[in-house]
Amino acid sequence: MSSIERFSRKIEENKAKKEYEEKLKAEAVPPSLLEIFQDPQLSELLTLSLKADGKLELAQKIIERKTLDPKDFETLDAYRKIVKEAEEASKEILNNLTPERIERIASASEEFRRLVGILGVEGVIKFLGVYLARLYVIDPTKFGDLENKITKIREAEEKLQQIDNELKKACEKYGITPEELEELYEQLEKLRTQGADEKQIEEEIKAFVKKKLGRLKGLLDFREKLSKEGIEALKKIEEIDKILTEINTNLTEILEPIAVVFFAESEEYQDPKYLEYKRILSEALTEALYTGVIEEPGAMSFREARFSEEELNRAWEEFLTKKGVTNWNELGPEARDSYKQDFLPWFGERFMNRRRLKKGSVIMDILIGMVDRWIQTK
Amino acid sequence: MENIYEEFFKILSEGTEEDVRNFLIENFDKFPDDLKRDIVGLFFEEAVDLTYAYIKFKEELLKTLTDLERIKRLLEDRKRELELKRELGVDSEE
Numbered sequence: 234m235s236s237i238e239r240f241s242r243k244i245e246e247n248k249a250k251k252e253y254e255e256k257l258k259a260e261a262v263p264p265s266l267l268e269i270f271q272d273p274q275l276s277e278l279l280t281l282s283l284k285a286d287g288k289l290e291l292a293q294k295i296i297e298r299k300t301l302d303p304k305d306f307e308t309l310d311a312y313r314k315i316v317k318e319a320e321e322a323s324k325e326i327l328n329n330l331t332p333e334r335i336e337r338i339a340s341a342s343e344e345f346r347r348l349v350g351i352l353g354v355e356g357v358i359k360f361l362g363v364y365l366a367r368l369y370v371i372d373p374t375k376f377g378d379l380e381n382k383i384t385k386i387r388e389a390e391e392k393l394q395q396i397d398n399e400l401k402k403a404c405e406k407y408g409i410t411p412e413e414l415e416e417l418y419e420q421l422e423k424l425r426t427q428g429a430d431e432k433q434i435e436e437e438i439k440a441f442v443k444k445k446l447g448r449l450k451g452l453l454d455f456r457e458k459l460s461k462e463g464i465e466a467l468k469k470i471e472e473i474d475k476i477l478t479e480i481n482t483n484l485t486e487i488l489e490p491i492a493v494v495f496f497a498e499s500e501e502y503q504d505p506k507y508l509e510y511k512r513i514l515s516e517a518l519t520e521a522l523y524t525g526v527i528e529e530p531g532a533m534s535f536r537e538a539r540f541s542e543e544e545l546n547r548a549w550e551e552f553l554t555k556k557g558v559t560n561w562n563e564l565g566p567e568a569r570d571s572y573k574q575d576f577l578p579w580f581g582e583r584f585m586n587r588r589r590l591k592k593g594s595v596i597m598d599i600l601i602g603m604v605d606r607w608i609q610t611k
Numbered sequence: 612m613e614n615i616y617e618e619f620f621k622i623l624s625e626g627t628e629e630d631v632r633n634f635l636i637e638n639f640d641k642f643p644d645d646l647k648r649d650i651v652g653l654f655f656e657e658a659v660d661l662t663y664a665y666i667k668f669k670e671e672l673l674k675t676l677t678d679l680e681r682i683k684r685l686l687e688d689r690k691r692e693l694e695l696k697r698e699l700g701v702d703s704e705e
Contacts, residue, residue, distance in 0.1 A: 341665060342658035347636050348651055357651060360644075364652035379656060382663040389666045396669050403676050449675070456678045464685045470697070473690045480679055487672070518665075535631040541624035542617055595653040599635075600623075602646045607616040 264317060266309060270295075274363055275316055282315045282370045315370060322376065323365035327358060329383050338386070343516065404492035407484040414493060435513055442490045442517040448483045455480055490514050538600055545607065548583065552576050561611075573608045580604060615641050 269275040276295065283292035291305055301309070332354045339346040349357055369376045424434050459476070467473055493514050553561060556572065564572075581601055615638055622634050635650050642650065 338658045341661035345654040345658035360648045360651040542620040599649045
């Protein structure tokens, strides 16, 4: 090849390269593909949305930074818009998460409270920004549900003080007297002197709260059953007395643990023994609500997913056998990496089918992330 | 660094739900960013669910209390009515 030919080819190559880069930058609605490729987080969102739709080949092309053809540009246009939507939707939720609201949300969960303690509110927001954008792409329904709940929490904050005041009044009327509160604390102390440890005491309190809240159903039944006409049809004074007693008893039972939580905030109950009791009761109360007294969110637990490292090793051996690999130790780093990459989706599918885990569950993501790190040690 | 994953799978298979959760928080700093992100996301979602459930419970409880106060008033009115009838000798009990 002559110098002139080499020079002409170089010019052609540069021209093609420039045209290709222009194409990457061309989109009217930001972010352009070039911007996405330059930002690892946006790039990951793009490949994630492609994978979610089964466009694995194109996703792989982007991961490996291979040259795209005209058809790819057409396909990517729609996904570029999803990336933009995901970014915007995530930002919108973050705008609703003021530091005060994050603190309020953190007060409901020990684990999240500890994370806020480790990372600070700013640190938590940084991780949430990425997490939420990914959730929008992987599971839009779940994202919508979360967004809806955060909006409802924000709206409720305005009337929460009023609700609390009303409930406090009801607690004073039906709930617990200071003497009864003291009595409850004595019972707790008695358990301690009988040798119960903190965990047993917490279990006792949880059972106590659950039993008390179980009365709520009875009250809801009264509300449904006793219409104005139904009351006017009552003919016996004793019958009415019986209903009134039952309503009052149920109200006292339900408002007892709630009264402890409310009253422990009052100045007269600033003694640490009340505060400690309040903390345990408050946690038991939220747990009881969460695990079925009021609603069952159907969340997956780590307990459902338990598997051991031995099982993981067996799965790895099975995978290698299926792939016909008999000489793992002799393989080069590239071949090993390729098998490691193939193992993750294979294990994920197998694991999910066997345990019937929900796809897209964040616990599943954490487990797969752990398996990913574990496999790198092979 | 490798050991932390082995340790995790040991706790996952042998420990309780609480043990696994504690492990994730206690070793949070040792995990890479993508895992940290998912751990924060997991516990954030749960905390939102709990906050929401608690608020919903309070709203529902207050509504129930208001309705029950109304029902109690109606029951007490009816009781007074029956007591009066009894005093006047026009007992409606059958």
